[in-house]
Amino acid sequence: MKIAPGVGNVTLGTVDVPVVTPGHVIIEVAYTGICGTDLHIYHDEFRTVPPVVMGHEIAGRIVEVGADVHDIHVGMRVTSETYYQTCHQCRHCRNGRPNLCLQRKSIGSAVNGGFTRYVRVPAANIHQIPANVSDQAAALTEPLACVVNAIDLSSITPGDIAVIAGPGAIGMLTLQVLVAAGAHVVVLGTAADAARLAIARQLGAAHVIDVSTSDVGQQIDLMSEGLGADIVLECAGAGAAAQQLLQLVRRGGRYTQIGLFGKPIAWDMDQVCYKELIVTGSNASVPHAWDRALRLMARGQVDTQAIVSAVYPINQWHQAFAEFEAKQGLKILLTPLSD
Structure with missing residues (x-):
């Protein structure tokens, strides 16, 4: 439990068993x-x-x-x-x-x-x-419901080229929901993410790219006839990834922020104007996203x-x-x- 404000101040403690109340x-x-x-x-x-x-x-x-x-x-x-x-x-x-x-x-x-x-x-x-x-x-279910909410706000179209930065748990859930929605999904990671990128492949990613050894922009251009990704999704709360995604998304494309940074970051807002991007943030989940998250799991569309x-x-x-x-x-x- 968090016992006081400040960095750390988390400990294992004892609390009373909660008493049930009306409702x-x-x-x-x-x-x-x-x-x-x-x-x-x-x-x-x-x-x-x-x-x-x-x-x-x-x-x-x-x-x-x-x-x-x-x-x-x-x-x-x-x-x-x-x-x-x-x-x-x-x-x-x-x-x-x-x-x-x-x-x-x-x-x-x-x-x-x-x-x-x-x-x-x-x-x-x-x-x-x-x-x-x-x-x-x-x-x-809770993180999956958060992802479902974010994807709902992002207007995914079948066939979209979608690029995910951040192959953590949220990135892996985002990958599976995008695949279920008919997107062509690319997952980005670093050399340290090799095992995670292998799992992303197993979960349906069309491509995985190690950004530390590959020219990501060139690979996305090859997939998109030089236009760029239709939508990019930042799932790790990493400032460098957020900036890189601005370079990978096409003009008139969509940028969705799912990960939390925990602090202000430097981000080239001019690119939002030059490319006429639609930028979407998502905050937690909404009730109907929970029902859909559970259905996705029950049907085997998200593992x-x-x-x-x-x-x-x-x-x-x-x-x-x-x-x-x-x-x-x-x-x-x-x-x-x-x-």
Whole structure:
């Protein structure tokens, strides 16, 4: 849990078991994924309300149901949207975009989250896990829903040449959603990403390019008759990659930012004007993206299990965070200690 503002200030602690309240449920957590946001919280680059239990990529089962909750029962395997509280009245909430609510409070940053055994969430946020989707795979529903939201905002057309920078977990999910949408996907990485690029191939990338040894612009030109990519998507929160993508996208193309940088970056905005680019940012997810994310997994169009690289008990969180920050593997999950 994050116990105080500042860099670090994260420790393993003890919290009370949450009490179920009307309109809420208690989830016994099976797995919670480590997200880039959790690293930003560790480094004090993301706003939190400490002391707070971190973690928001949750899969588990219902163990208690509060009053005024219907169609949800004890034992149900579920995942949960991350908004603990929104106003339900602003323009954003009323238009189905609670992710933009100014009063939004989310689990894992403002309210206790999933790096623990039990978590309380609003019943309205619950989604049942399909029978053919494992708990580990379902722990990636939240990042997949974020990707689905970003792709929705990006207006993908079948046959688009789409270039992804950042072959991490978000990049791999973006790759699979783009392939499902009919795009011709190119994934960029460095020499250090060799293993990740091999996985990208297995997950449907038409091309993978090591930017440290290849002339990326020349290769994209060959694929696009010299025009450039129809859409580029930055998935790592890397300033150099964001700048490179501006050179690879065609005139009149689209740039989508999915990764978070955690700090201001230098970016050539003039290229947005010269090329008449459509620039899209995405922030977390919206409710309908969760339904679609679960359908993509259930139908086998997105394989989230394929990018789970390690599982650690919660008392080894420090090692898990270190491996995640060192980009060892793709998605690392934490699991609670047994009683």
